[in-house]
Amino acid sequence: MAAIEQRKPVGCTMGITICPKHGRSSFVETCQHAGREIEQGKVPAGHDLALLGHLFVCDTCFDQPGFDRFADLAEMPVEKAIDDERWQLYEAACDRLEGREAFCLHCVRELGSSLDP
Numbered sequence: 867m868a869a870i871e872q873r874k875p876v877g878c879t880m881g882i883t884i885c886p887k888h889g890r891s892s893f894v895e896t897c898q899h900a901g902r903e904i905e906q907g908k909v910p911a912g913h914d915l916a917l918l919g920h921l922f923v924c925d926t927c928f929d930q931p932g933f934d935r936f937a938d939l940a941e942m943p944v945e946k947a948i949d950d951e952r953w954q955l956y957e958a959a960c961d962r963l964e965g966r967e968a969f970c971l972h973c974v975r976e977l978g979s980s981l982d983p
């Protein structure tokens with residue numbers, strides 16, 4: 867059973883968590899469903915939206931608030947993406963995700979997921 871540092875996310879922005887295994891580390895925010903899979907040591911199924919940080923949402927949540935509209939936002943440089951009008955929509959969509967969780971990025975990658983650093 868992997869011990870995964872967990873803390874409540876403060877928002878949809880990039881932050882740092884202190885992992886007992888990896889020290890200071892970036893974290894991945896997830897919806898509650900993907901978070902539950904990670905807690906169980908499984909590779910979560912869903913979509914990784916890498917904007918300021920990583921936001922990992924399961925298929926169901928990805929469909930609900932229309933996250934697919936933000937997929938190409940993740941392809942843009944952050945400085946540009948922040949100025950894009952979709953950014954605020956993205957943040958609003960994030961706020962609608964209930965029960966978000968945050969995990970150490972390295973721990974999630976060790977589960978075998980293909981998240982970029």
Ligand SMILES: [Zn+2]
Pocket residue numbers: 897898899900923924925926927928
């Ligand atoms: Zn979900």
Ligand SMILES: [Zn+2]
Pocket residue numbers: 871885886887888889891970971972973974
């Ligand atoms: Zn870790």
